[in-house]
Amino acid sequence: xxxxxxKQSKSGATKSYSTIATILSVLAMGxxxxxxxQFMKGIILLAVHAITLYTVIFKLPHAVWGxxxxxxxxxxxxxxxxxxxxxxxxxxxxxxxxxxxxIFAVILLLWIYVLNIKDSYRTGKLREQGGVxxxxxxxxxxxxxxxxxxxxxxxxxxxxxxxxxxxxVFMILIAFTDYTSKNMPPAHLLNWTGFDAFRDVFQLKGxxxxxxxxxxxxxxxxxxxxxxxxxxxxxxxxxxxxxRIRFKSFWRxxxxxPYAIPMFVSMLILQNMFNxxxxxxxxxxxxxxxxxxxxxxxxxxxxxxxxxxxxxxAFPVSMLMIIGIMSTIPKDMYEAADIDGASSFQKTRLIxxxxxxxxxxxxxxxxxxxNMNNFNVIFLLTNGNPINSDLQFAGDTDILITxxxxxxxxxxxxxxxxxxxxxxxxxxxxxxxxxxRRTKTFKEDTSS
Amino acid sequence: MKKKLGAVLLSTLMxxxxxxxGGNASTNSANPTSNxxxxxxxxxEPAANEELKPxxxxxxxxxxxxxxxxPFTDYALKEFEQKYNIKVTVEDVGYWxxxxxxxTDGPAGVGADVFGLQTPDVANAAQSGLILPNDYFExxxxxxxxPDTIAAATHDGILYGYPWNVYTFSLYYNKDLVKDAKLExxxxxxxxxxxFNDVKNNKYGFLYEPKTSAFDxxxxxxxxxxxxxxxxxxxxxxxxxxxxxxxxxxxIQSLREIMPLALADATNNLKEGxxxxxxxxxxxxxxxxxxxxxxxxxxxxxxxxxxxxxxxNAMPLAGSTGYYVSSYTKYPNAAKIFANFITTKEMQIxxxxxxxxxxxxxITGTEQGxxxxxxxxxxxxxxxxxxxxxxxxxxxxxxPALDAAVAEVWNGGDPKAALDKAADKLKSNIANQK
Numbered sequence: 001x002x003x004x005x006x007k008q009s010k011s012g013a014t015k016s017y018s019t020i021a022t023i024l025s026v027l028a029m030g031x032x033x034x035x036x037x038q039f040m041k042g043i044i045l046l047a048v049h050a051i052t053l054y055t056v057i058f059k060l061p062h063a064v065w066g067x068x069x070x071x072x073x074x075x076x077x078x079x080x081x082x083x084x085x086x087x088x089x090x091x092x093x094x095x096x097x098x099x100x101x102x103i104f105a106v107i108l109l110l111w112i113y114v115l116n117i118k119d120s121y122r123t124g125k126l127r128e129q130g131g132v133x134x135x136x137x138x139x140x141x142x143x144x145x146x147x148x149x150x151x152x153x154x155x156x157x158x159x160x161x162x163x164x165x166x167x168x169v170f171m172i173l174i175a176f177t178d179y180t181s182k183n184m185p186p187a188h189l190l191n192w193t194g195f196d197a198f199r200d201v202f203q204l205k206g207x208x209x210x211x212x213x214x215x216x217x218x219x220x221x222x223x224x225x226x227x228x229x230x231x232x233x234x235x236x237x238x239x240x241x242x243x244r245i246r247f248k249s250f251w252r253x254x255x256x257x258p259y260a261i262p263m264f265v266s267m268l269i270l271q272n273m274f275n276x277x278x279x280x281x282x283x284x285x286x287x288x289x290x291x292x293x294x295x296x297x298x299x300x301x302x303x304x305x306x307x308x309x310x311x312x313x314a315f316p317v318s319m320l321m322i323i324g325i326m327s328t329i330p331k332d333m334y335e336a337a338d339i340d341g342a343s344s345f346q347k348t349r350l351i352x353x354x355x356x357x358x359x360x361x362x363x364x365x366x367x368x369x370x371n372m373n374n375f376n377v378i379f380l381l382t383n384g385n386p387i388n389s390d391l392q393f394a395g396d397t398d399i400l401i402t403x404x405x406x407x408x409x410x411x412x413x414x415x416x417x418x419x420x421x422x423x424x425x426x427x428x429x430x431x432x433x434x435x436x437r438r439t440k441t442f443k444e445d446t447s448s
Numbered sequence: 449m450k451k452k453l454g455a456v457l458l459s460t461l462m463x464x465x466x467x468x469x470g471g472n473a474s475t476n477s478a479n480p481t482s483n484x485x486x487x488x489x490x491x492x493e494p495a496a497n498e499e500l501k502p503x504x505x506x507x508x509x510x511x512x513x514x515x516x517x518x519p520f521t522d523y524a525l526k527e528f529e530q531k532y533n534i535k536v537t538v539e540d541v542g543y544w545x546x547x548x549x550x551x552t553d554g555p556a557g558v559g560a561d562v563f564g565l566q567t568p569d570v571a572n573a574a575q576s577g578l579i580l581p582n583d584y585f586e587x588x589x590x591x592x593x594x595p596d597t598i599a600a601a602t603h604d605g606i607l608y609g610y611p612w613n614v615y616t617f618s619l620y621y622n623k624d625l626v627k628d629a630k631l632e633x634x635x636x637x638x639x640x641x642x643x644f645n646d647v648k649n650n651k652y653g654f655l656y657e658p659k660t661s662a663f664d665x666x667x668x669x670x671x672x673x674x675x676x677x678x679x680x681x682x683x684x685x686x687x688x689x690x691x692x693x694x695x696x697x698x699x700i701q702s703l704r705e706i707m708p709l710a711l712a713d714a715t716n717n718l719k720e721g722x723x724x725x726x727x728x729x730x731x732x733x734x735x736x737x738x739x740x741x742x743x744x745x746x747x748x749x750x751x752x753x754x755x756x757x758x759x760x761n762a763m764p765l766a767g768s769t770g771y772y773v774s775s776y777t778k779y780p781n782a783a784k785i786f787a788n789f790i791t792t793k794e795m796q797i798x799x800x801x802x803x804x805x806x807x808x809x810x811i812t813g814t815e816q817g818x819x820x821x822x823x824x825x826x827x828x829x830x831x832x833x834x835x836x837x838x839x840x841x842x843x844x845x846x847x848p849a850l851d852a853a854v855a856e857v858w859n860g861g862d863p864k865a866a867l868d869k870a871a872d873k874l875k876s877n878i879a880n881q882k
Binding site for chain 1: 548551555572575576577578580581583584606647650659709710711712713714715718721722775841844845848849851852853855856866869870873876880881
């Protein structure tokens with residue numbers, strides 16, 4: 001066998017294995033590999049070819065039909081004798097998902113097809129240069145020893161695909177349909193409506209004012225919540241870590257307590273604490289001779305209350321992180337500063353702050369992103385209220401994500417909710433990408 | 449080259465998983481079709497008088513409240529199992545969560561066969577094709593229940609539900625605090641509250657939750673206001689800004705005098721807290737809480753809704769709950785039999801006895817088995833003179849609009865302007881839905 005191959009490779013030096021193998025591979029996956037005497041691989045690829053043909057011929061037309069029309073037969077109630085029967089028609093949502101799966105599968109198969117052609121061309125080239133193609137066992141052992149991570153990653157990758165990519169694509173598609181609780185499968189068929197929902201959100205009177213107001217507050221909220229949380233934590237860390245402070249661990253434990261209570265419990269408690277009439281906060285204020293503050297009933301105060309409440313649950317985490325970072329700053333820097341006669345403010349400003357910022361910057365951006373989507377605090381504390389009669393399905397303190405929740409879960413406006421979802425997605429991915437690309441910590445990581 | 453081999457293998461692997469998943473998805477989606485495709489054989493068009501037979505091997509999943517209703521469900525399920533030998537599993541899903549759960553669980557085959565809905569959700573469920581009509585037991589259901597509850601369970605002329613309960617709200621009062629004060633009209637209540645209120649110590653004569661506008665409607669109806677025309681069935685006739693409604697909202701504004709609270713602060717749980725501590729004399733709350741209020745440490749009575757100044761009696765909204773058969777059910781016959789079984793007149797009365805809920809059936813207060821306490825009897829009277837809860841699909845747009853109007857007026861806004869704005873918003877939301 002080896003002799004034969006050796007002979008062939010010698011005598012066939014002029015023979016264009018690569019061209020023939022490529023042509024064969026173009027005709028059908030695996031043929032080129034068979035020609036290159038990689039039999040096992042060729043058979044597997046032939047099987048893949050059969051699957052591809054089956055998918056393209058039998059599944060793809062239905063998928064394309066489903067995706068373009070979203071179904072044609074409506075579900076109906078028919079009266080048979082005395083009883084009604086539900087005659088199920090097409091289910092637009094399932095047609096959409098099925099169509100997506102099929103089209104993704106076809107794309108994947110086409111990719112394999114391209115790889116298959118490249119592979120047979122290269123193996124052919126190798127033979128022309130007198131090399132010996134890998135046997136199947138060699139290929140397998142090569143893959144197992146050098147490409148093992150890919151094999152292991154294949155399963156989570158499939159998971160990511162089905163549980164991350166597919167839902168996102170599906171959600172994006174919903175924004176272009178008329179999916180509302182008035183028009184819901186299985187009883188109704190969905191229709192493609194193009195950019196109607198987007199146009200409404202940006203232009204229609206009620207919707208656009210709501211959208212701009214909510215977006216503005218979302219950004220303002222995210223900035224305020226992040227800054228207060230971060231600088232609150234910084235301040236607490238500085239206080240706790242001061243040399244002359246005694247019982248350091250006691251203070252740390254005390255400060256971390258708010259974080260130890262589940263957030264939804266603390267928010268519900270805070271809601272009662274801040275009640276304008278019955279809440280203890282106002283009662284103390286009154287005892288001290290101040291006026292009652294409409295914590296939750298006045299739009300501006302409600303926003304202030306949210307920031308305060310968020311500060312209370314957010315600063316312990318950044319305090320802990322900052323303490324951790326501060327312990328890594330070399331002590332001799334402070335000693336040197338002491339010798340130079342620096343004040344403690346100067347030491348904080350010129351040593352502690354830059355060192356902490358260096359490590360914290362990506363985290364701050366991430367917590368900004370997190371705060372933009374900080375559903376819990378807003379939903380549990382004010383639920384978007386106080387109500388504002390100028391806004392569409394939203395209150396004064398609703399941020400985009402709680403508005404989205406109200407639209408979809410409360411009022412069944414799935415397509416509008418989906419538009420908002422896409423907008424949130426775009427905003428957040430811009431920040432996430434910027435974060436990964438721009439901050440120093442990640443830059444160092446990529447160079448290694 | 450070898451790198452690419454790895455990629456090929458990897459993608460083959462992925463493709464097999466894909467193919468497997470794809471296969472799953474398509475069988476899943478085929479399920480509902482094949483289910484109902486299969487039902488004609490199962491139901492096999494029983495002739496008019498033929499008995500509806502449960503499918504052999506039927507097992508039912510039933511969604512309702514498993515805590516509040518436990519005494520009743522325990523009783524009813526035992527009876528049902530004895531009679532039909534069909535196993536029923538109960539899951540704790542509230543009436544208002546049913547639709548959301550079913551639209552995802554139904555197609556997956558893990559949804560309920562029978563579940564509860566309240567008036568405002570029926571239209572939504574029927575329109576989404578989630579429920580099967582009540583066909584076989586139609587006449588029986590219609591003959592035993594109140595017309596309003598039948599109307600609530602009907603959509604587009606087809607009866608879907610098996611009505612079970614009715615609910616409304618009225619004024620509970622703490623007999624120890626009210627003593628023998630005269631409380632026949634709202635003027636009396638205002639006068640009483642003025643004397644009784646001690647805001648510094650959080651003592652109040654009368655409280656309700658004005659930010660939930662379904663409560664506020666009661667004051668609008670007394671002057672001739674309504675939500676939708678033609679007894680809450682005509683979407684094109686919006687009554688929330690008619691003269692009566694405006695007058696009603698003006699009256700609500702005047703209540704601020706005895707309820708000096710910000711809207712956001714007058715929450716239900718704080719009101720209940722004061723009530724429980726004996727610091728609230730008159731508490732506007734629903735018949736759904738009869739069971740709870742009959743356990744208070746002080747004597748509690750129920751006042752019918754009093755006369756509004758210069759108008760008729762305030763009429764609270766009254767809705768009904770009922771049970772519905774899922775259109776995804778594999779055992780439609782068994783499910784229909786079960787839904788009918790737990791909503792018969794006897795069962796409704798039994799439920800009143802065990803949990804305190806008011807039956808949807810056409811009964812008089814002296815019916816055998818009905819609780820004879822003051823709360824039940826008071827609410828049975830109140831139900832008779834209440835305003836029908838709108839069960840139209842468009843009702844969902846009413847509350848945000850009306851909530852906003854009440855909020856504005858509570859803070860001193862002009863009732864007419866606020867309600868006009870609310871009506872405009874409601875109209876445009878109704879027009880916008882496709």
